[in-house]
Amino acid sequence: MAATAIGPRTAVAVRAGRMAGALSRKVGLGAGAIIAGRVALRLDGQALSRLAAGRRVVLVSGTNGKTTTSHMTAAALRTAAPVAHNDTGANMPDGALAALMEQPDAPLAVIEVDELHLGAVADAVHPAAVVLLNLSRDQLDRGTEVHAVARSLAAALRRHPDTLVVANADDPVVVGAVQPSHRVVWVAAGMSWLADAGGCPRCGRRLETGVGPWRCTNCGMTRPTPTWGLDEGAVRHPGGRTEVRLTLPGRFNLGNAAFAMAAADALGVPPDAAATAIAGLGSIAGRYGVHRRGPHELRLMLAKNPAGWAETLPLLADARAVLLVVNAREADGRDTSWLWDVPFEQLPDGAAVAVAGERAADVGLRLSYADVSHATEPDPLAALALLPPGQVQVVANYTAFLSIRRRLATEEAA
Amino acid sequence: MSESAIRIAALLPDVLGTYSDRGNVTVLSQRARWRGLQVEETVVLAGSTPPVDCDLYLLGGGEDAAQQYAAEWFRDHRQLGATLAERATTLAICAGLQVLGEWMQDSSGTRTAGAGILPLTTTAGTKRAVGEVVSECGMPGVGLLTGFENHMGRTTLAAGVAPLGRTLSGVGNGGADGGGDGVLTSTVVGTYMHGPVLARNPALADALLQTVTGEPLPPLDLPDQEAVRRIRLGDGAAARPRRGRLGAARRS
Ligand SMILES: [Zn+2]
Numbered sequence: 001m002a003a004t005a006i007g008p009r010t011a012v013a014v015r016a017g018r019m020a021g022a023l024s025r026k027v028g029l030g031a032g033a034i035i036a037g038r039v040a041l042r043l044d045g046q047a048l049s050r051l052a053a054g055r056r057v058v059l060v061s062g063t064n065g066k067t068t069t070s071h072m073t074a075a076a077l078r079t080a081a082p083v084a085h086n087d088t089g090a091n092m093p094d095g096a097l098a099a100l101m102e103q104p105d106a107p108l109a110v111i112e113v114d115e116l117h118l119g120a121v122a123d124a125v126h127p128a129a130v131v132l133l134n135l136s137r138d139q140l141d142r143g144t145e146v147h148a149v150a151r152s153l154a155a156a157l158r159r160h161p162d163t164l165v166v167a168n169a170d171d172p173v174v175v176g177a178v179q180p181s182h183r184v185v186w187v188a189a190g191m192s193w194l195a196d197a198g199g200c201p202r203c204g205r206r207l208e209t210g211v212g213p214w215r216c217t218n219c220g221m222t223r224p225t226p227t228w229g230l231d232e233g234a235v236r237h238p239g240g241r242t243e244v245r246l247t248l249p250g251r252f253n254l255g256n257a258a259f260a261m262a263a264a265d266a267l268g269v270p271p272d273a274a275a276t277a278i279a280g281l282g283s284i285a286g287r288y289g290v291h292r293r294g295p296h297e298l299r300l301m302l303a304k305n306p307a308g309w310a311e312t313l314p315l316l317a318d319a320r321a322v323l324l325v326v327n328a329r330e331a332d333g334r335d336t337s338w339l340w341d342v343p344f345e346q347l348p349d350g351a352a353v354a355v356a357g358e359r360a361a362d363v364g365l366r367l368s369y370a371d372v373s374h375a376t377e378p379d380p381l382a383a384l385a386l387l388p389p390g391q392v393q394v395v396a397n398y399t400a401f402l403s404i405r406r407r408l409a410t411e412e413a414a
Numbered sequence: 415m416s417e418s419a420i421r422i423a424a425l426l427p428d429v430l431g432t433y434s435d436r437g438n439v440t441v442l443s444q445r446a447r448w449r450g451l452q453v454e455e456t457v458v459l460a461g462s463t464p465p466v467d468c469d470l471y472l473l474g475g476g477e478d479a480a481q482q483y484a485a486e487w488f489r490d491h492r493q494l495g496a497t498l499a500e501r502a503t504t505l506a507i508c509a510g511l512q513v514l515g516e517w518m519q520d521s522s523g524t525r526t527a528g529a530g531i532l533p534l535t536t537t538a539g540t541k542r543a544v545g546e547v548v549s550e551c552g553m554p555g556v557g558l559l560t561g562f563e564n565h566m567g568r569t570t571l572a573a574g575v576a577p578l579g580r581t582l583s584g585v586g587n588g589g590a591d592g593g594g595d596g597v598l599t600s601t602v603v604g605t606y607m608h609g610p611v612l613a614r615n616p617a618l619a620d621a622l623l624q625t626v627t628g629e630p631l632p633p634l635d636l637p638d639q640e641a642v643r644r645i646r647l648g649d650g651a652a653a654r655p656r657r658g659r660l661g662a663a664r665r666s
Contacts, residue, residue: 145477199429204479206428206460217461306434334545335562337609340437361645364638365613369437369444376638 048093051100052125055084057109058263059125061118061153062133062174064308065256066091068248069133070112071284072260076274077267082106089285096121108267115149119156122163129164130157131263133256134191135173136307146173150201153177166262169226172214176201185262188226189255228262230254235261235271242271245279248288252311286401291408293381295389298323298408302401306338312395313346321387322347325357325380325396325404332398339366347372356383357400380404419452420626421468425510428459429484435474435507437610441619442470449631451623460487466497469626473510475565475608478520481509488513488529499531503625504602507611511596511604512536512567521566532597532604533572539588542566546646547586547607549579549595556617558582559595560646561607569606571597578605614642 058077060070067089074085084103086095091112100109113121115135122130132153135146154177157165161181168174169186178184200207205218213223229236230251234243235258244257257278264274283289291298303309316322328334336359344367347353353374355363360383364376377383380400384392396404424439443453458464460483476484488495498504498514512518515528518536542564549559559579563586570589571577577587577594586595586606596605603622605611612619616639620631 147477147479199480199483204483206483335564335609337434337437337562340434340440340610340613361638361641365636365642366437368636368638369440369613376641 048097048100048121048124049126051097051104052109055100055107055109055125056128056267057111057125058129058131058267059111059113059118059122059127060131060133060259060263061113061115062131062168063115063136063305064311065133065252065259066112068253068284068287069131069256069259070110071281072257072278073131073263074110075277075281076260076264076269077108077110079273079277080267080269081108084109086112087285092117093121093124096125115153118153119159122156122160126160127163129166129263129266130160131259132165132167132174132177133189133259134168134171134307135177136305147201150174150177154179157182164266166259166266168259169224170214172201172207172221172223175221175224184224185228185266186224186226187255187258187262188223188229189258190230190251228258230258235275237261237265237271239271242275244275247279247282248284249315250311251314286405289405291412293384293408293411296321296384296387297391298384298394299391300401300404301393301395302398303395304398305333306341309338309342309395313343316346316351316393316395317348319348319351319393320390321352321392322354323380323384323387323392323394324353324355324363325383325394325400326355326359326363327357327397327400327403328359328362329399332400336362339363342366344370344372352387354383354386356380357396381407419454420446420470420623421454421456421465422470423456423458423465423468423472425458425464425471425473426460426484426487427457427474429480429487430474430476430510430513434609435472435510438472438474438505438507438612438619441610441612441616442472442623445616445619445631445634446623448634451627464491464494466493468497469502470622471498471502471504473504473506473513475508475510477509481513481518482526484509484513485518485526485528488531489527495529495531498529499601502601503622505612505622506532506602506604508563508565508567508606508608511606512569514602514604515569518567532599532602533575534569534589534597534604536567536569538566539568543585543588543606545584547584547595548582548647549577549584549586549607550582551579551615551618552576552598553578553603553618553621556615556621558647559605559607559611559618560614560643561605561611562609563595563606564608565606567606569597575599578603614646 058073060066074083077083084099084106086099091114096111135150150173157179165178165182166185167178169188170191199205200216200221202221203219208215208217215222227238234241246253261271261274287302289300301312303312328336355374355376360376360378367374375386422442446453506514513528514531515534517525517527519525521538544564547561547563551559563584568589569587570591576598578596578598581593581595
């Protein structure tokens with residue numbers, strides 16, 4: 001069983017951490033997960049590895065879909081045993097620690113990990129499996145280029161040759177990070193965004209993408225043969241084909257489900273049981289949540305980077321009203337160049353569109369060049385008022401999403 | 415396609431295009447179409463033979479390996495190089511600017527020969543230049559340029575070669591020759607302002623188009639344009655392009 005061997009020092013650290021977490025919740029500083037983990041880490045640098053000892057841990061990392069996939073994986077594994085999970089999306093080492101502290105007796109753990117922290121967390125928890133979803137640009141202006149992230153992931157994986165890697169065969173950058181020595185379950189989860197692949201992960205030359213599996217025209221590196229894949233509302237796997245009746249929209253969420261099912265399968269949960277558990281998930285950490293406000297019914301979606309936007313736009317195909325909200329704070333990335341890589345031309349012809357956020361004008365200008373008529377109003381709720389009554393699909397980047405949720409929650413509480 | 419269409423070629427977007435540089439093609443095409451001009455866009459992928467009869471060529475940014483590949487590609491297509499150096503108008507951004515130069519040297523000290531079209535050289539800095547840049551453009555009538563830079567490169571222009579603009583904030587070339595961003599020759603506009611630099615600077619876009627049309631373009635008022643510039647430049651940021659060739663190319 002789990003976590004029996006906590007030393008006295010770790011026990012003190014955990015208690016102190018829990019108190020800090022409870023205090024922070026009480027004074028309204030947030031969910032408390034990060035601060036609880038941080039206090040415990042400061043008291044005992046080994047806390048993470050001691051709390052993970054004896055558990056089977058799945059780490060979920062990648063640029064997009066970490067939060068959703070980790071929720072799906074946790075739901076699937078819970079059909080077998082209790083699971084510790086950093087379900088608020090606190091994906092730094094302190095968030096991982098907080099999750100393990102919350103559930104000291106859970107024999108299983110699913111930890112969402114920021115790509116740049118995968119190495120540190122993996123070294124501490126010795127994961128049974130690592131899920132690698134995709135690697136694309138998130139916040140390039142912080143100076144971390146995609147291939148630098150891939151190199152750090154590769155180094156992290158090299159230190160854990162016994163860990164099973166569940167990885168996206170469709171993403172050349174991910175494939176480049178996985179070591180030949182690994183046990184790998186390849187998942188063909190699709191890739192709506194190849195712009196950041198740049199070139200062959202081995203030799204830097206051009207990749208042939210287009211129809212069929214990607215392939216390097218120079219060194220011949222090609223997509224590994226996947227054993228898991230998607231098939232019209234179902235997930236294909238070595239044992240056959242399992243229908244997944246997702247509540248969450250979109251093909252990329254079906255892709256996320258395939259990763260979760262593959263990881264769960266590796267830990268002994270069969271695809272049918274996993275699919276049923278995953279189908280029950282509705283809103284995830286506020287994403288896809290529905291809110292009523294005056295004459296409007298809002299569905300909130302988060303798109304943190306160009307790949308996320310490219311995956312979200314197809315969900316708007318039938319929308320009658322759309323609100324796009326973009327900020328450019330530190331956590332979002334200060335640079336808004338990515339707006340020009342997103343195919344906003346896909347926005348449906350008949351839809352009423354409003355743009356908001358601190359970078360509303362940049363989004364508006366981009367839409368003008370895409371021949372999408374729109375209203376521009378930096379305040380998101382004022383922009384909402386410009387849209388016709390009924391359903392409104394809201395897509396926001398990170399800090400914009402948090403800010404809208406907060407304002408809606410404040411209004412709903414009033 | 416009509417004889418009089420403006421031919422715009424995006425060079426190597428499959429190799430260089432990390433920072434949304436394709437936006438510049440969109441901006442040029444739309445601004446031409448909105449003036450009733452015909453446009454033909456060509457995407458030149460690495461595997462193809464580049465056309466040498468286009469009017470405007472665009473080259474974007476990329477990471478080190480991609481850049482070395484692009485430099486080699488240019489050396490394999492000499493005729494294209496001659497076209498860029500002598501006849502057509504080119505917008506080269508970030509790594510694209512470096513690739514067109516004499517050589518570039520990465521942080522490990524490895525030197526790669528460039529296309530040799532631009533009289534400039536590039537070394538690797540110790541600190542990434544990341545953030546907003548403002549420069550005063552050397553092209554007549556273009557005014558202030560606003561953009562975002564994200565690069566390690568430190569570019570030095572040969573004696574007598576003019577930068578695209580005098581840097582008012584940000585790093586730009588960051589080379590030994592002082593405070594400039596990019597390069598301006600009789601056929602090439604180069605800059606470290608990556609991504610959709612033409613969306614932020616419509617006067618620069620129109621100046622490029624006018625090298626093809628040879629005559630001034632009617633003004634264009636786009637919603638949100640003024641706000642985008644005001645947010646970065648404060649008031650008094652607007653400037654209208656005038657007709658003319660690219661550069662007064664030489665510094666006095
Ligand atoms: Zn290759």
